[in-house]
Amino acid sequence: MERIAPTTAHALAGAFALEMWGGATFDVAMRFLHEDPWDRLDRLRALVPNIPFQMLLRGANAVGYTSYPDNVVYEFCKQARAHGVDVFRVFDSLNYVENLKLGIDAVRQANGVVEATVCYTGDVTNPARHPKYTLEYYLDIVDELVALDIHILGIKDMAGLLKPRAARLLIGAIRERHPDLPIHVHTHDTAGAGVASMIACVEAGADIIDLAVDSMSGVTSQPCMGAVVSALEGSEYDTGIPPETVHTLNAYWEQTRLLYSCFDPGVKAADTSVYAHEMPGGQYTNLLFQAQSLGLGSRWKDVKAAYAEANRICGDLVKVTPSSKVVGDMAQFMVSNHLSGDDVLERAATLSFPRSVVEFFQGYLGQPVGGFPEELRAAIVRDAPRIDGRPGAALAPLDFDQLRRDLEDKWGPGSIRDVDLLSAALYPAVFDEFQAVRQKYGNLSLIPTPLFLSPLDINEEIQVQLDVGKRLIIRYVALGPLQTDTARRDVYFELNGEPRVATVDDASVKPEVVARARADPADKGQLGAPMSGAVVEVKVAVGDSVAAGQAVCILSAMKMETVVGAPAAGVVKSLDVAVGDNLGTGDLICSIASE
Structure with missing residues (x-):
């Protein structure tokens, strides 16, 4: 990115913005690349001083997967603005306006450009299929956001569901109602209609559209920049960017992408089944990789079908991180345990659901459009607390001074910057791992890419x-x-x-694999792992009395945590796992004897 940055600054000088942090990039920099996302931002800002930088802000979720205290969101926006972010695309994974208001106010106080965003799902040309997500629904949200004195309206089509005809209808209606409102549209090209849809948006009155350089575009990425630039060349919508300029950038990224070919998920073509399962582009390849890691790679078709079923029983959600993670975790849980949607509804009171699913139904992400399906909510939440308003409003402010003291006790006096406090507040476990790697190996971002990989x-x-x-x-x-x-x-x-x-x-030396005991499905007192994963927490000990459904341990696999509950009331007779153990589906966790 640094090598191509000066050329990009010149070639795309007329672009609206370059996206710096979108989706999970803040997390990924630390988790997988062992690089500091704030340092990356500083270095790119120095090399590209002339083009605005934009980022995604998940409203009250900042750049994380849950709700945080309000002061964390405000401080994050302040630091992001100070380090070079200009435009903040503020969205909420449920289109919950109360969460949006918090993010909008945080950006405004940081003196950033407020791009308040509506997430698009369903099909405005076919309201019978998605009765919650009609044209009137979107126009009403837009009116609410405009009343908050925003700078730009964003339309975030995270799954690529906005077909050309729907684009003309939606954007045209917004433009007619708000003739002076700048409109910015973002989509993914999973179904292959992205270029046509973006051109339709332009013709209907959109001012800004998101595109990706040719070799990095298409399928689950954004539509092709070269195609749109060339299609509009010489028209009244000419972008002003010469196609030859796009070719120059593309040549660089075409070669760079080859360095990462071992990570290419192998999605070779468009997938119009996205119109049925509605999986966001940013999640599609991640979920495919997760499915393969959990031993479900051969059942990818089943995972996609389960995703649609999970969405249905959850109430037909707006699906974008972190709400999309809820649906994805539920889908993989269903496939791993051979459950249909109706099975989940019938047996919900006795199942051990992924933590993300439980927390969603508790209300930790906010309130979904039309409310929760209350019968399912009661069965999943059980005796856990519920939140029926904006989640962050109930959270105590984070004590940044205490966090600094705690981190400096762990990593050394004077080692923690203000931005490190935010990284740790948003991703405590990931930040600890990042710091450990940094102390052991130094700044790995200086190593050439081929050497980092092999x-x-x-x-x-x-x-x-x-x-x-x-x-x-x-x-x-x-x-x-x-x-x-x-x-x-x-x-x-x-x-x-x-x-x-x-x-x-020598990381190639593998420890001996010890065969684990398997739970007997016929023994109702034996608890087997509902899916593959690592044990990250054990909540009971031998001799403890437990109630049916009480948490016994927590499993984690590919960022999906599952709280495993006791199959019946009784006393823990044996405990067959410890923190750090890797379990397969059906491995014995514990045995419970009835009292």
Whole structure:
């Protein structure tokens, strides 16, 4: 990104904005790349001073997956603005206006551009199929947002459901009602109709549309920039960006994408079944990877069908992070446990649902359009507390001073910046892991991409630019034998011509896999894992009395946590898991004897 940034600053000088943080990018930078998202923002801002930067703000959820205290959202917007974000696309995963109001006010206080956003789902040309999401519904929300004195209206079509005819109807109606309101439309191209839909939006009165460079566009990404720029060239809607400029950027990204080909999910073509399951583009490939990781890769068709069923029984939700995670987790839970939607409705009082599902029905994300399906809500929430208003209003302000003291106790005095406090507040576990990696390995963002992804060959040499005028020349010489007692090896290399040796863990050495006991389905006192995952918390001990449905442990798999409840009331006779254990579906967790 840094290498192409100066060229981008010149080539796209007439663009409305470049998106910096969208979807899960803040989380992914720390979790998978071990890079600081604030540093990335600073470095790109220095290289692109002339184009506004935009980001997604999940209303009261900031850039996280749950609700946070109000002061966290306000401080996040303040710091994001100070580090270079200009335009904040504020949305809520349920179109819950109370959550939107908080995000809008936080951006306004940070002196950012407020782009208040309506998430699009359903089909305004076919209200019989989605009776909640009619044209009047969207116009009413737009009116509410305009009354809040916003700068720009955003339409976020996260699943690519906005067909060309629907685009003309929706955008045309908004433009007629609000002739001076700037309108910004975002879509995904999962079904293959994205280019046509964006051109329809332009013709109906949209001012700004989101596109992706050709080689990074299409399917679950945004529509193709080169196609739209070329299609509009010479018309009254000419973008002013020469097609040759797009070609230049595309050539760079075409080669760069090859470096990450091992992570390509293999989605080769459009998928019009999105109009049935309505899975957001940002979730589609993630859910596919999660399904493969959970052993459900061969049942991807079933996962998509279950997604539609999960959405139905949850009440037909607006589906975008984090509400889409609720539906996705429910879908994978259903497929893993061979449950239909009707099975879930019938057995909800006895099932161990993913934590995201339980918290949604508790009200931690806000209030869905038309309210919750109350019978299902009662069965899932049970005795847990409920929130019937804006979730953040009930949360105590975060004590940033205490958080700083806690983090500096862990990572060293003076090691925590103001922005680190926000990273830790939003993603405590991910931030801890990021800090541990940073302390062990240093700033990994300086390493060339191929080396980050795969090791050097013997006698291969690389250069690492630490700073202006400070460059390391590293040559890999040899690998020492495995130290069987510690699973470590010595690595021999030259640093700027001087011999060096470092002792490293050999991650290729796998511990012996111990066969785990399996729960007997015929024994109602034996609790088996409802799905594959790692044990992250154990909530009972041998000898404890438990009620039916009481939490026994928490499993985590691919960012999906499942609270596993006792199958019956009684006393814990045996506990067969510990924190850190990796379980397969059906592995024995505990045995309970009736009192």
